[in-house]
Structures are given as C-alpha cells and as structure tokens.
Amino acid sequence: MTVLKTEGLVKKFGSFPALNGVDIEVEKGEVYGFIGPNGSGKSTTIRVLLGILKATEGQATIFGMDAWKDAVKIHKRVAYVPGDVNLWPNLTGGEVIDLFVKLRGGTNKSRREELIRRFDLDPGKKCRTYSKGNRQKVALVAAFSSDADLYILDEPTSGLDPLMERVFQECVMEAKAEGKSILLSSHILSEVEKLCDKVAIIRQGKIIEKGTLKELRHLTGTILLVETKEPMPELATVKGVQGIEEKEGALSFQVDQQELDNVVRYVSQFGIVRMESSPPTLEELFMRHYEGTGTTERAGVGGEV
Amino acid sequence: MAKHLYDETGRLTRFVLRRDRIRIPLWIVSFAVVSAVVAVAFTDLYQSDQERQAIAETMRNPAMTAMVGPGYGLDNYTAGAMMAHQMLLMTAVVVGLMSILLVTRHTRTDEEDGRIEMIRSLPVGRLSNLLSTLLVMALVNVLLAVVVGFSLYALNIETMDLEGSLLYGAALGATGLVFAAITAVFAQLSQNARSTIGFALGILVLGYFVRAIGDIGNEAVAWLTPLGWILRAEVYVNNYWWPVLVTVGAAIVLSVLALYLNSIRDLGSGFFPARPGRKVASPLLQSPFGLALRLQRTGLIAWAFGMLLLGASYGSVLGELESFFGDIELMQQLLVQTEGFSMTEQFIPMLMSVMSIIASIPVLMTILKLKTEEKNGRLEHIVGRAVSRNRLMGGYVVLSLLVSVVMLSLTAFSLGATGNATMEEQLPLGMFFTASFAYLPAVWVMIGIAVLLIGWAKGLSGFIWLYLTFSFAVVYLGGLLQFPEWVQKLSPYGYVSRIPIEDMDYGTAAILTGIAVLLIIAGFIGYNKRDIGN
Numbered sequence: 034m035t036v037l038k039t040e041g042l043v044k045k046f047g048s049f050p051a052l053n054g055v056d057i058e059v060e061k062g063e064v065y066g067f068i069g070p071n072g073s074g075k076s077t078t079i080r081v082l083l084g085i086l087k088a089t090e091g092q093a094t095i096f097g098m099d100a101w102k103d104a105v106k107i108h109k110r111v112a113y114v115p116g117d118v119n120l121w122p123n124l125t126g127g128e129v130i131d132l133f134v135k136l137r138g139g140t141n142k143s144r145r146e147e148l149i150r151r152f153d154l155d156p157g158k159k160c161r162t163y164s165k166g167n168r169q170k171v172a173l174v175a176a177f178s179s180d181a182d183l184y185i186l187d188e189p190t191s192g193l194d195p196l197m198e199r200v201f202q203e204c205v206m207e208a209k210a211e212g213k214s215i216l217l218s219s220h221i222l223s224e225v226e227k228l229c230d231k232v233a234i235i236r237q238g239k240i241i242e243k244g245t246l247k248e249l250r251h252l253t254g255t256i257l258l259v260e261t262k263e264p265m266p267e268l269a270t271v272k273g274v275q276g277i278e279e280k281e282g283a284l285s286f287q288v289d290q291q292e293l294d295n296v297v298r299y300v301s302q303f304g305i306v307r308m309e310s311s312p313p314t315l316e317e318l319f320m321r322h323y324e325g326t327g328t329t330e331r332a333g334v335g336g337e338v
Numbered sequence: 339m340a341k342h343l344y345d346e347t348g349r350l351t352r353f354v355l356r357r358d359r360i361r362i363p364l365w366i367v368s369f370a371v372v373s374a375v376v377a378v379a380f381t382d383l384y385q386s387d388q389e390r391q392a393i394a395e396t397m398r399n400p401a402m403t404a405m406v407g408p409g410y411g412l413d414n415y416t417a418g419a420m421m422a423h424q425m426l427l428m429t430a431v432v433v434g435l436m437s438i439l440l441v442t443r444h445t446r447t448d449e450e451d452g453r454i455e456m457i458r459s460l461p462v463g464r465l466s467n468l469l470s471t472l473l474v475m476a477l478v479n480v481l482l483a484v485v486v487g488f489s490l491y492a493l494n495i496e497t498m499d500l501e502g503s504l505l506y507g508a509a510l511g512a513t514g515l516v517f518a519a520i521t522a523v524f525a526q527l528s529q530n531a532r533s534t535i536g537f538a539l540g541i542l543v544l545g546y547f548v549r550a551i552g553d554i555g556n557e558a559v560a561w562l563t564p565l566g567w568i569l570r571a572e573v574y575v576n577n578y579w580w581p582v583l584v585t586v587g588a589a590i591v592l593s594v595l596a597l598y599l600n601s602i603r604d605l606g607s608g609f610f611p612a613r614p615g616r617k618v619a620s621p622l623l624q625s626p627f628g629l630a631l632r633l634q635r636t637g638l639i640a641w642a643f644g645m646l647l648l649g650a651s652y653g654s655v656l657g658e659l660e661s662f663f664g665d666i667e668l669m670q671q672l673l674v675q676t677e678g679f680s681m682t683e684q685f686i687p688m689l690m691s692v693m694s695i696i697a698s699i700p701v702l703m704t705i706l707k708l709k710t711e712e713k714n715g716r717l718e719h720i721v722g723r724a725v726s727r728n729r730l731m732g733g734y735v736v737l738s739l740l741v742s743v744v745m746l747s748l749t750a751f752s753l754g755a756t757g758n759a760t761m762e763e764q765l766p767l768g769m770f771f772t773a774s775f776a777y778l779p780a781v782w783v784m785i786g787i788a789v790l791l792i793g794w795a796k797g798l799s800g801f802i803w804l805y806l807t808f809s810f811a812v813v814y815l816g817g818l819l820q821f822p823e824w825v826q827k828l829s830p831y832g833y834v835s836r837i838p839i840e841d842m843d844y845g846t847a848a849i850l851t852g853i854a855v856l857l858i859i860a861g862f863i864g865y866n867k868r869d870i871g872n
Contacts, residue, residue: 083722086869108724115722119715121633123532124615124623131619132629136723157614161450161530172719 034061035097036183036214037082042091044077044238051077053238054091059183059214059231064205066229067218068319074238075218076116079187082216083113095183109138112181116188116218118168120160126171127156133175145178151200165192177204184208184215190224202228222315232315234322241322250312253321254289257296258311262304271299283307287317343601345463350470354444358474365436366482369429369510370489376425381417381495390415397423404550405651411575416497418574421490426509430568431546433482433510434517437475438538441521444471446531449606458605468522468600472593475518483511502574505582509568512585516564517542519592526599529608564588626725627733633711634704638741641700642748648696649749652689653756656682679839682761686773687836689753691813694777695806695831697745698784702802704738705788709799717870727866735789735858742781750774765838773837779850780830786857793864805829 035058042055052074059065069075080086082093084104093100095107120129130145149156152170160168169192176184184205190198205215205228219225225232226246233243242249254273259265260283268284269277273292278285288296300308313321355362384390394415396402403409407427411419445468448454454467463469487507491500521538528534545563552560553569560566564585571581603609622628708731711717720730754770784802791799809829812821826832833850835843 080718080871083718085718085721085871087867104721105724105726108722111722113722115715115718117715121629121716122530124632125617127617128615128619128623132623133719133723135619135624136626136720136725138724156617159612159615161532162612 035059036061036063037065037095037216038093039078039082040092042078042081042093043089044074044081044086045089051238052081052088055235055238055240057216057233057240057243059216061214062209062212063231064209064215064217064229066225066232067216067235068220068222068225068232068315069218069235070220070323073235075235076187077238078235079113079185079216079218082185083108083111110182111185112137112176112179112183113185114169114172114176114187114189116191118165118172120163120168120171122161123159125157125159126154126163126167129160129171130156130175130178133172134179137179137181139180141178141180145174148174148178148204151204152197166194166197169193170197173201173204177208182213184213184217186215187218188220189217190219190221198224222319226315234319236322242318246315249315249318251290253313253318254287255293256285256287256311256313256317257300258283258285258307258309259300259305260284260307261300262306265300265303268299271296287313287321343463343465344469345461345466347463347466347470347473350457350462350466351473354470354474355477357444358440361440362474362478365440366478366485369433369482370485373425373429373486373506374489374493377417377421377490377493377495377498380420380424384417384420390417390420393420400554402655403553404654407549407569408553410572416574417495418497418499418502421498422502422506422573422575426506426573427546427549427565427569430510430513430565431542433479433514434542434565435539437479437514437518438521438535438542440478441471441475441518442525442531442534442538444474445522445525446528446534449525450531455605465597465600468525468597472518472522472596476515479511479514479518482514483507486510498574501577505571505577505579506573508579508582509571509573509585512582512589513564513568515589516585516592519589519596522596523592523599526596526603527609529606529610529612533610625733626720626730627736629720630704630707630733630737634707634737637703638700642744645693645697645700645745645748646752648693649752649754650756652693653753653758654760656685656753656757656761680763682757682763683765683838686770687839688814690749690773690777690837691831691834692810693749693753694746694774694781694834695810695813697742697749697777698781698806700745701738701742701781702784702788702806704741705734705785705792706799706802708734709792709796712796712870713872715871721870728862731789731792731862731865735785738785738788739782742778742785746774746778746781747771769838772842776835776837776842776847777831779847779854780834782854783830783850783857786854786861789861790857790864791861793861793868796868 037057037059039055039057042052043050044052055074055078057065057067057078067075067078077086081088082095082100084101084107087101096110098107100107120126124132127149130149134141134145152174154167154170154174158167160171163171169189173189176186186205190201193201202224205217208215215228217225217229229246231243231245232249233240235241242252244252258280265284268274268286271292273289273296275287275289384393394409394412397406397409397412397415406424409415409423411423415423448457448467457467458464483504484507487504490498490506491503517538520541521534524537525534528537541563542565545565548563549560549566549569552558552562552566560569567581567585569581571578599609623632708717717730721727750770750773751767753774754765754767757770758764758767784806787805788799788802791801809831812826812829813831815821830850830853833846835841835846
C-alpha cells in the first residue's frame, strides 16, 4: 500500500526551479531514505508534502489525499521533525512538547515520559537555553510520542551526539516494527544505509536515482581489492574500471557490473595473490553522482544514468 | 595579565560603531531635531510674557509636577525655563531607553546568540567586548549632549543661552550614560537579553514614578533615581552643573562594577539563577490561540498598564482644563467649538482619538506577531500538525479583537475614574466608555488591513505602521493645521463620532465594521493560498 507519493513535483520560487520533477513513493512499513546535498531540494519537497508550500506543478499525495488541500486531515496521522528546529525562547521544552502533541490531537503521557528519559532531555528548561541538539530532541520527543502512521524526518540527527543518534535509530526501528512508514532525509549516509529499505538521491531538484540499496549497488558495480605478483600498468585503461587507489600494497578500484568479467580476466594475467570484492557503500554511490559535477551548476546531466 | 583583559578593545569599538553606523546617528539626530522643533514651537506659541505666565499658573499642581517634574522658574517662566520644565524629563527617559537597547544589543544579545563566543576565541581580551560597548556609549552620549546643546543654542532664542543649552544636552547625555552602565550591570546579572532589557527598563520606569512621588512629597525620595538628579540642574534657570557630574560619576562607578562582574563570571552565565520552568504545558497553552496569547502575555500586560497610566495622566489634568484652555489660543483652535458643552467635554473626543490610536499599537502588534512567527521559522511546527490555516490565523485575529476591546476599556475606565476624581463637575462613566468604544470599528478596520497584508503581501505588512502614523498625524494635527475634511476621511479614525459632542452614528460604525469583516475574510482567503515560510 502506497502511503506517500509524488508525481512530477515542480516548485518554482520566482523563476528559480527548486524542484524540477520529483517522483518518490513510500510504501507502508517502509523506511525511505532521501539523500542529497544542501540546497538540492530535500526540505522543499518535504514542505510541499506537508502543505506548507504549494507545488507549482505535479501531484503530492499522502494516504491517498492531496497534500495541499487535505493538509489538516493528513497531519492528524503525520509526525514531522524539521531540520532546523526554531522554538519559542520563553517556553520550556516540556511545554513545547505538550503543545505539539496537542496540536496533532491525542496524547500519550507515558510515551512522552519514556522518550524524555531516553533522549535525556530536561523539559523544565527554557528553549533559549537549549543547544541545537537539545532543540532537536524536543522535536523528536514530540514526534515519536505521537501515534502517527507516517513520520517525516528532515535531517533529524543533525546536532545529536552518537548516543542520542542510537536512541533515534532505535525509535525509527520500533516505529517500523509497528508497521509505520518513515521518510528520512539525511546527510549521514551510514545512518541511511543502516535504517532505510529504499533510497532516493536528489540533485538540483530532480531525483536522479532511486530504489532499494541492492538495486542501486547493482547499477553501480563492485569494489575490488586486488594484489598481484606483477604490477598492472594498464589497469586504468581497461574499460569499466574507475577510481584506482593504492591500499595496503594492493589496488582498490570500482568495476562496472557489466564489465566485471572482462576486468577479472585482465587482472588474472598478472598472478593474483589476494582478491576481495565488496558492494559499494552508499557513500561511494553518492559520491559517484556528485564527483566532478558542481552541485550548484544548473546544466549538469552527468548524473542521469 | 591585566593588560590582556582589554586586548583589541579599539578594534572592537570600531566594529560596534560599524554595526551601528546608521542606528546611532539616527538616534542622535532625532533627539536634536525633536528638541529644536519643540523649542521653536514653544516660542512661537507663547510669544508674550503674559501668555507664558498663564501657562506657568496651570503648571502649579501636583498632577503636572508628577508628569513633567518640579517647575523651576515658574515665577519667571521664560521660553528656556518652559523647555527645561516640560521637555527635559520626557526626553531623558527616551535617552535612557536608547542606552538600554543599544547596550543590550551589544552585550547579552550577542552573548546569547553565540557571537561573543566566536569573538572570545580570537586573541581578544576577556573584557574587551563590554569595554568597547561602554566606550561607544560614552561617545554616543557625549555627541548627543554636544549636538543637542549646540542645536538648541543655534536657535538663537533669547533665554536659551549657550551654558543652559549645553547643560540641557549634558543632562540628557548623563542620563544616557548612567542607564548604559545600569544596563551593563544587568547584562552581567541576568542570563538573557530579554530579562536584561526587562530589569533595566524596570529601573527606568520605576525611577520615573519614584521621582514623581518625591517631587510631589518628600524631595529626598526623588534623590533615589538619576531621573530625579538631572532635574536638579535647573536648566536655563540656575544652571547647576553638579547634578550632571554626580550622574556621570555614578555611571563610571556602575561601569566599573559591570566590568568587575564580567571578569568573575563564565561566558553565558549570569548571577541571577535561572528559574526552573514548567515541565508540562498548562491546559491554556494547548491551542494556536493559547500559544498566541502565551507568547504575548507579558507584552500585553505591560501595554495594559501603559494604557491605564495614559488614561490616568490625561484624566488627572481634566480638572485643570477650564482654566488651562481659556488661556491658550492654540488649544481653542484645535478643538471644535460647540455651544452647550463644557471645555472638558469638548476635549474628550480629542483625547479619545489620540488614545485609541495609541491603543491600536498593541492590537496591531498582536496580529503582526503571526508574521514574526513565520519569519522566525516557527509556524512550520504548527502548520505541519493538524492545524488549519484558518484556525491558526483565526487565533491571532480573535486575540487582537479581544485586545482592542480590553485596551479601549482600560483607557476609558482610567480616564473617567481619574477625571471624575479631579473634577468638581462629574461626568457619567458610561459616557467615557461610549466615547472610547466608538473607536472600536476603526481599530477593527486596521486589524482587517493587517490581516489582508499578511494574507496577500506579507512583505508589505509593515505598511500598517505607516498608515497608523498617518492616521495619528491627520487626526491629531488635522484641526490645528486646518487640513481639509477629505484628508481626515483617508483614515478610519476620521469617521468616528466625536462623543460626547456628537451623537453616536451607528450607520457609519456598522459600515466600518462591515469593511473590517470583508478585509479579514479577504486576508484569510490569501493566507490559505500562499506558501508559509521565507
């Protein structure tokens, strides 16, 4: 069952296209990673999904309802954590959490207390005294103590320490186990790798890659680490080989999936001593799309595989 | 070691000046211009000794003493004596406010926002920031003294000589200095900018009232506040310089205290303990309306007191009115002459028009808070939850409507109550309320315009303040400057019935209310259609 869906989403600020055709689809019970550099359109997409911004073109639906027209109805079942949490300096964290939970409708006192304890938050302090991480905790406690069906999290761990990051990851896994859906936008690729079932990569307002991690890896290729008796002088010229690096006396490089056979044949001529293969990490996938293409230039098409 | 406490103070001083290169000149020039304009106006209005002396007689009462300070030279009320008596205290209060705002801006606000942390990570002395702020304030207030002093002298008014004019300026500058130092001390004691301003402003306002009590009764009480000291300079009458020296001395002592306190505390901390707040929200704070109210609670309470005071201070002079206006040609011009009404009754509509426009300020601030919240990125939390735009904006509109009723009620009540207490002939309290409430539809039109702007053109919503200022100008000065009737009709306040000298015009009031409703509806439509955020 599709919980969240966008089709050809376009958002222009004046003549500047912040979103230029965004298509994503989140299924029930799925953690969906949404990655891309600063200014690529992650937060804009999320704001359109929340009915805070109105899409110039295209469709955004949540629970089968229109994200703009039925915003209030949708929000009763959605919990949201913004990337930059601005709170009211003269209210305490506890007051803000209660207000947020109340505005969504429904309260869960015991869950609130439990999360405050797990995130190690002092709810009696005024928001002006909170650090960025603590403000983030307020938003996270409010989000996870509400009984939502869809969690929209915009870079939720920025400013959290590693311990709290782990608590956050536990919360996401718990929500997932309960059959909730999560849209997680993030910079922290290891986190996305750990949590997400599917990933979409956005660049300059356009989705350039999406699918399960397995699918993405398949598209990209394999990382080989090879140690040979004789040196391989021509390796760089072999078709399908990229990013050669020397590591621990061996060479590490990336091989396109369809050229794997040829490359292994070539390498074997030099007498293989050691050979390890590993799937590319999300970071390597991600970098592949961005390396050599300025993220701010508008004309780049190099990432469209 | 001690030397390193102040490293780079010179550079930081220039940096502070650079940041305020528009703000500071604007403050100084405003004080000079307002002082000069008032001095010229006084000499033009009261040209003969008799006219001035007539005014002096109306000043001999406790209400006036409480408001503007003790009248020195009332027996020989020259233009200079009049200026110093009626203007020095009020101007000094505003100079104090300037210092409070400027000092807080460069001390606690910067510290709270983490900017001082960055400065302190550079090879800069621990006390350099505070010292550079105080040095800038010294410069500002000396400049203020000199500029105001010479511009008053330059008017070439016979009784406003060089020494008196410079003393007038110096009294203002000294007040500025001492309040800069007081603010610097509170910036060390309290933990955030908001309470720094709160405490310093409290001392200023409290000082005004303590001085009032002292000036009426026991003079020793007036000595408890710098505002009481500077009045003892008896500017343009006896020209005593020592009160200025005392004030400057106090400023220096307090500055040293502030520097000492700064040197013994940690960055980001204060001496007043932070009170632990509520761990859970009260039932009141659980709706958009509750939040709007809670965020503005303190400000609204302060405004409510302000309106009570304003009403009371106008009310306290009502008793003096008959004799007061009999003598002033100007005021007779200002007021519509109508047979069958006493001067007091004729004066009430004018007071009401001024007070209703002032009461509109908190009303408009309440509704414009919605825009501030959006600008600060806090509406996302609300709109991102199950709150419709109508419910969100509705909360603010309802609150501003309530504020309009409360503010005008307080004004009417305090004007009526104090007025009746000082007048021999009593006027019905209900009449004051009718006169005040007659302005409600006009205030609602202003709310409507603000809602319309927020809904369709949030970037232009500051325009409402311009319109309010314009309304004040045409309504208050319209009679005096003989504006044609149609100019007054450009402001909603120009359509209001002048009770008690006119009957209540329910038709016009209904039309104004209708316009307000239409504007508000149009604003809601726009608000539902547009993006939220910057």
